[in-house]
Amino acid sequence: MNINTGLLSFIASSPSAFHTVKTVTDTLTAHGYTELLEADAWELVPGGKYYVTRNLSSVIAFTIPQSQSVNGFMIGAAHTDSPSFKIKEYAESESAGYTRINVERYGGMLCASWFDRPLSAAGKVTVLEDNRVCSRLVDLDRDLFLIPSVAIHMNRKANDGATYNPASDMQPILGSSAVKGNFRKLLAEVVNTSEDAILGSDLFLYPRDHGTVWGIENEFVSAPRLDDLQCAFSLLQGFLAANNDTALPVLFLADNEEVGSTTKQGAASTFLSDVLTRLSDTLGLSASDYRRAIARSFMVSADNAHAVHPNHAELADPQHRPRMNGGIVIKHNAAQRYTTDAVSSAVFTALCRKAEIPVQHYTNRADMAGGSTLGNIANTQVSLNTVDIGLPQLAMHSCYETAGVKDTAYLIDAMKAFFSSSLNEREAGTYELKL
Ligand code: ZN
Numbered sequence: 469m470n471i472n473t474g475l476l477s478f479i480a481s482s483p484s485a486f487h488t489v490k491t492v493t494d495t496l497t498a499h500g501y502t503e504l505l506e507a508d509a510w511e512l513v514p515g516g517k518y519y520v521t522r523n524l525s526s527v528i529a530f531t532i533p534q535s536q537s538v539n540g541f542m543i544g545a546a547h548t549d550s551p552s553f554k555i556k557e558y559a560e561s562e563s564a565g566y567t568r569i570n571v572e573r574y575g576g577m578l579c580a581s582w583f584d585r586p587l588s589a590a591g592k593v594t595v596l597e598d599n600r601v602c603s604r605l606v607d608l609d610r611d612l613f614l615i616p617s618v619a620i621h622m623n624r625k626a627n628d629g630a631t632y633n634p635a636s637d638m639q640p641i642l643g644s645s646a647v648k649g650n651f652r653k654l655l656a657e658v659v660n661t662s663e664d665a666i667l668g669s670d671l672f673l674y675p676r677d678h679g680t681v682w683g684i685e686n687e688f689v690s691a692p693r694l695d696d697l698q699c700a701f702s703l704l705q706g707f708l709a710a711n712n713d714t715a716l717p718v719l720f721l722a723d724n725e726e727v728g729s730t731t732k733q734g735a736a737s738t739f740l741s742d743v744l745t746r747l748s749d750t751l752g753l754s755a756s757d758y759r760r761a762i763a764r765s766f767m768v769s770a771d772n773a774h775a776v777h778p779n780h781a782e783l784a785d786p787q788h789r790p791r792m793n794g795g796i797v798i799k800h801n802a803a804q805r806y807t808t809d810a811v812s813s814a815v816f817t818a819l820c821r822k823a824e825i826p827v828q829h830y831t832n833r834a835d836m837a838g839g840s841t842l843g844n845i846a847n848t849q850v851s852l853n854t855v856d857i858g859l860p861q862l863a864m865h866s867c868y869e870t871a872g873v874k875d876t877a878y879l880i881d882a883m884k885a886f887f888s889s890s891l892n893e894r895e896a897g898t899y900e901l902k903l
Contacts, residue, residue: 471705471873471876471877471880472681472689472873472876474701474705475679475689475691475697475698475701475876476678476679476680476681476689476691478491478697478700478701479679479691479692479693479694479697479701480678480679482548482693482697483588483590483607483672483674484549484552484590484591484592484607484671484672484674485525485526485548485549485550485723485724486524486525486590486591486592486605486670487590487605487607488525488548488549488697488700488721489521489524489525489526489527489548489721489723490524490605492527492529492548492700492704492721493519493521493527495704495708496517496519496529496708499517499708500517501517501518501519501529502516502517502518502519503518503519503520503521504518504519504520505520506520506522506742510746510747510750511750512532512747512750512751513532514532514533514534514535514536515531515532515533515534516531516532517529517530517531517532518530518531518532518747520743522732522733522737522739523723523731523732523733524592524603524605525548525549525592525723525724525733526548526720526721526722526723526733526734526739527548527719527720527721528718528719528720528721528739528740528743529707529718529719530716530717530718530719530743530747531710531712531716531717532716532747532751533712533713533714533715533716534713535713535714536751537714538715538716538748538751538753538761539714539715539716539761539764539890539891539892540715540716540761540762540763540764540765540766540890540891540892541715541716541717541718541744541761541762541765541766541852542712542715542716542717542718542765542766542886542887542889542890542891543718543719543720543740543765543766543767543768543852544703544706544707544717544718544719544720544767544768544770544883544886544887545703545720545721545722545735545767545768545769545770545842545843545846546696546699546700546703546720546721546722546769546770546771546842547696547700547721547722547723547724547725547726547735547771547842548696548697548700548721548722548723549574549575549723549724549725549726549727550575550692550693550695550696550697550726551573551574551575551576551577551726551865551867552574552575552577552672552673552674553571553572553573553574553577553582553634553638553640553672553673554571554572554573554574554670554671554672555569555570555571555589555591555669555671555672555673556570556571556572557669558570559651559652560642560648560649560651560652561639562645562648563639565644565645566641566642566643566644566645567641567642567643567644567645567646567647567648567650567651568639568640568641568642569589569613569639569640569641569642569651570639571634571638571639571640571673572634573634573638574672574726574727575726575727575865576726576865577865577866577867578863578865578866578867579632579634579637579638580630580632581863581866581867581868582615582638582673582675582867583615583616583617584614584615584616584617585614585675585676585677585867586611586612586613586614586675586676587611587612587613587614587615587640587673587674587675587676588607588608588609588610588611588612588613588673588674588676589606589608589612589613589671589672589673589674590605590606590607590608590609590671590672590674591605591606591669591670591671591672592604592605592606592669592670592671593606593655593659593666593668593669593670593671594666594667594668594669595659595661595665595666595667596665596667597661597665601667601668604659604661606655606658606659606669606671608654608655608658611676612642613640613641613642613673614640614641615637615638615639615640615641616641640673652666655669674692674693674867675692675867675868677691677692677867677868678691679691679692681873686873687792687793687872687873687874688792688870688871688872688873689870689871689872689873689876690868690869690870690871691868691869692867692868692869693869694772694859694861694869694870694871695771695772695861695864695865695869696725696770696771696772698772698859698861698871698875698876698879699770699771699772699858699859699879700721701876702770702859702876702879702880702883703719703721703768703770703879703883704719704721705880705883705884706879706880706881706882706883706884706885706886706887707719707883707887709880709884710883710884710886710887710888711888712887712888712889712890714890714902715764715765715889715890715891716747717887717888718740718743718744719887720735720739720740720846722734722735722737722739722842722846725771725841725842729842729845729846730845734845735842735845735846736845736846736848736849737849738849740846740849740850741849741850744758744762744850745758748761762850762851762852763852763893764890764891764892764893765852765853765891766812766815766852766853766854766855766886766891767807767843767846767847767850767852767853767854767855768816768854768855768857768883768886769807769841769842769843769846769854769855769856769857770857770858770859770879770883771841771842771856771857771858772858772859772860772861772864772869772871773790773797773799773830773857773858773859773860773861774790774830774860774861774862774864775790775791775792775860775861775862775871775872776789776790776791777862783833783836784833785830785831785832785833785834786833788828788829788830788831790828790829790830790860791828791860791872792860792861792862792870792871792872792875793872793873793874793875794826794828794860794872794875795820795825795826795827795828795875795878796820796825796826796827796828796857796858796859796875796878796879796882797827797828797829797830797857797858797859797860798813798816798817798827798828798829798830798855798856798857799830799831799841799856799857799858800813800829800830800831801831801832801838804844805838805839805840805841805844806838806841806843806844806856807843807844807847807854807855807856808843808854808855808856808857811853811897811899812853812854812855813855815853815855815891815899815901816855816857816886818901819882819885819886819889819901819903820882820885822885822903823881823882823885823903825878825881825882825885826878828860830858830860839864841856841858842856843855843856844856853891853899859871859872859875859876859878859879860872860875885903888903889901889902889903890902
């Protein structure tokens with residue numbers, strides 16, 4: 469399949485973090501991966517392929533080398549969630565003859581992009597069946613809501629720097645006041661249960677727009693949730709194409725990056741260390757073998773990066789100006805909000821050089837604070853050499869973002885090479901990368 473078609477279909481089938489994990493695990497299953505439950509005992513066999521989910525919104529996949537000797541872990545990490553609006557428990561309210569859906573912000577979205585376009589909702593509901601609480605994925609999958617902007621005639625300052633109050637400006641319309649109560653009814657219908665049986669929900673709005681490839685040479689791709697599904701897709705493809713009989717490739721896709729990662733399934737959780745220590749135990753590694761393996765491990769933390777904006781080039785550092793289709797961006801920050809340092813930048817650059825993949829470097833303007841991402845947060849639980857990278861994009865956290873078509877292929881190829889490689893520390897500060 470064409471890479472862009474594959475990316476856009478991955479995004480379309482992943483309207484929420486839960487659906488991202490479903491899309492990923494369906495693909496892993498089709499490639500011979502077996503699901504493990506955290507609550508079960510594990511039996512792992514040489515050459516075996518496995519995945520574990522937590523909260524149905526984070527997933528870790530790994531492949532046991534045939535030789536069963538584990539030099540180290542080659543970990544690729546990205547996030548499954550995107551900024552959105554979460555639907556509250558009492559979901560409906562009336563205003564001026566309309567029924568609105570009560571929402572609150574999830575993450576730091578560009579509010580303006582959410583106005584005047586059809587929206588739907590997707591996520592997870594929990595249903596009581598006898599004495600079981602069962603999780604069901606839900607995608608309402610229709611043009612259902614809309615957040616109307618205020619007409620220019622009623623807000624003459626609308627083009628002079630608007631501010632948006634999430635409680636008053638960002639509440640979507642569901643229908644007339646006569647339909648109040650019907651949302652829960654619709655939810656029960658879609659889940660095929662009674663309204664009374666629905667005991668909980670994690671439902672998020674998503675825009676109904678389809679992704680598209682555009683530009684005079686079809687060089688750009690725009691779609692919802694490119695941050696971070698472009699990286700999640702590329703890591704998955706590279707992971708599936710890799711072959712490694714020395715190190716153990718690990719794919720880690722984590723939820724809740726957009727709200728700080730400090731949840732049971734986020735990058736700040738014990739999920740990664742739990743899975744790595746358990747699989748080490750199962751393979752018969754001692755506690756010190758495990759720590760030696762961590763010292764010979766490496767993480768690529770992949771989360772999209774800012775391309776220089778043609779209308780606001782002054783916002784980029786004068787010397788560090790990633791452009792779309794210019795290659796993978798290595799992110800640097802002196803305060804280590806990005807984990808990249810001299811060693812991890814060099815290891816990743818050497819890998820890309822060998823695979824003939826272009827890289828670019830990003831740092832914020834010295835007078836601007838940047839965003840944060842997964843790498844340094846995951847390192848508080850599993851500490852290892854880590855590089856923060858991303859694909860250059862515009863309009864980050866708009867509900868319709870833009871990136872370069874070539875960069876997805878660059879990251880797939882880089883991650884295939886990475887997941888097939890291994891690393892050894894030969895002396896303090898000297899690392900040998902085997903490709
Ligand atoms: Zn991101």
